[in-house]
Amino acid sequence: MALKKQYEMDRFWRDFEPTDESLSHLGGPSCGEASKSCFSITSESLLSTKNLNHYREIRGEQDWASWKTDCVPTVTSTSKPSFSLLMCPRKEITDADPKVFSRVQHYRMALSWIPIPKTKFKDVLTRMHVPSVFMDMVKRPRTVFKKLKSSVQGQPCEVYILSVDSILTQYTAMSVTYFPNTQQVFGLFLGYGSPDDVTNMTSKLFSNREFVDNPFVLISAFLELERKHRLKQVDDMIDGLRIKISKGQHIQKSDETSDDQPETFYELYNQVGVLRSQLNMWKLQLDKLLSACPHLPSFKTLGTEGFVLEPADYVTEIREIFEESAMRCENVMQATSLAFQKELAEVARSDSKVAIADAQQMKAIALLTMFFLPATAVAGFMDAPVYDWEGKGHYFWYIAGPLTGAVMLMYFVWTTVLKTR
Template sequence: MRSTARKGTPIETFQVTPGITRTILRNVPYFSAARRKIPTASGKNQVQISYTARVAESLPDDIALSSSYLPHIRTTYSVVYGCSKKQIDTINSRINSAGEDANHPLLMVGIFAELEYRRLMDQAEDLVDRFTLESDMLEHGTSWDPDSGLIQKHLEVCLQSRTLVDHIRTVKRQLAKVSKEIDTLITYWQSEEYTSLWKEDQTTDSKGVVATGTERMIEIASQMKYRISDIQDEYDDKIDECNKMTQNMSLAMQTGYNQIARKDAVTNGKIARANTDIAIETKRESSQMRYIALLTMIFLPLSCVASVFSTTIFNWEAEDGHPVVSNYIWVLLGIALILTIVTVSAWWFFTWRERNKEEAKNRNKEDDDLERGRMR
């Protein structure tokens, strides 16, 4: 877009700032200003003031700007890259509404800042609306289960708000550079270097017209600086809102986890009471088992002795010459010994087998843990 003293009109040939390629490749909010001498048709080198700007690529509708201001002919060439249809309409509307002020060298920079302001505000308001809606849903009875989809969406909004805060802060730093450039440009317009352009060039408007135009550009530049200050203040407000979302989410999550912890405490209390009841019953049964064991220890020897003496191995009424103990007592002792060995061996075998199974299970678990550790 070429802006003249009459009105901004489209042209077929653009003067593109060489630094625009580097600016676009940054993919982050950025503004730069540069001054250099360029040759003109008259053979003299004249000042060219170039501006490049870019907004963050991570948000939708990102654009870039290349603008070149030629003070000696009071002309500005601007190119905006990546515009959507809506953004094109907005740019045309603002240029048309500028009227005779469309020749201002910072016009497109100001429009660019307004487009980015609107883009960030829309993003922030969308996040605030989503956060408010999901907070209301959580507040009115929705479970605070950390695995629920609503909690994950809530966390996603908070993470997006933190990312947006970083974008806004970066844009604020770039706006500070724009504000500084406005001061530099005002100083240039008031300098002898600028006024000397019209003393040497007899083809330009009269000095009075030039002076009036310069005063008007300085006035507009001052207004733009105030507007940038207002935008920075509104950015601060949005940063506070986004930070408040994160703080509220942290508080809400802490409250939710406290509720879960309280429920867990109640459940643990019930489990503890159940364990106490089980322990009491176990103690009661253990006491009963001790009594049973005591009775068994008392009566088992008696029963064993009575069983042995009740057999025909012992003849307590033997006549003279007949033995009291039968010659087959060795059978009793042999069978008893064999049964004892079999019983002890069976007990040892089954105990050994269970112990080996437990050790093998523990070794496999340790091997699995080591394997997972290596994979990490």
């Protein structure tokens, strides 16, 4: 039996024609809702001296029509090297109650919201060569990396998919399709809409504008923004935990309820644990990306004056940063456990003091009882109508005194024996 060729053994995806079923979960602007802008970056816009922003904002019908003709080149055997990126915003989450809004950890359908009708977005996916498997991942985003191989118009292509779990803040998804024969790169980013994200992405691509036909330039730009968001989330959560511990807010007061604060200590502690797990998950996906790095060409950073950047070295550095962040989360969680143990020790110490005081009180009561019990018994006996004790009251002291002394002596002997054992 003849061995299969390498390209026959690789996983092929030819479903670049999105179906209505694959887009069934998508939702767009409702009636009366203002449309949001998408942003397009091309190799021409990065080299342009007229457009200082180096990106194109797309909002209305005319913008989308010009985007189709100007920003999305066709793929043929004679196509020239090109680069085209489209960034789409996420669904904004709003809530009238700030306490409830602050507790929204994730909104899984945020990437399923699109700024244009489904029919137009379907055309966008086809023109940007986005596989249907990417849209399936958007239904329930999770931290994952995939590399797929396929072909379009007889031209072989490689698809790189990166997605961030929706339980994380500012989660995103990326699909990059690369045609090695024609050196054409098509990228679709979901979950971007803030001016800072667009500016940072444009700045990163502009610095490497001579190498945008290298798919790793776009992948590294995605990883840079993800690193920025994740480090900020780690810093905010760790600082939040440390502040709450220093103020003693990790112990709920008796007159305080969980609704007194927008974000309780326990919720924040749980979020740090989730973040640590996701950072470890990111490390696993970066390991998968490392295996694909030998097939990606290197490039120089900051144009021709920069250093040569090897994809494997860059991914290794990002992986180490994520590993360090996971260790920081682990350290602050251990510090939290120590703080709880300290508080529990204080509570136990206070309880022991109360128990000792109660024992001393019980001992005092027992001593008083033993002291008066013999006299009470003698008085009850003399009061009974059995003997005539008229004029013989002094016998009470003759009997009660020695009996009380004997009882107290027995008590002290017994306690002494117990102490000497």
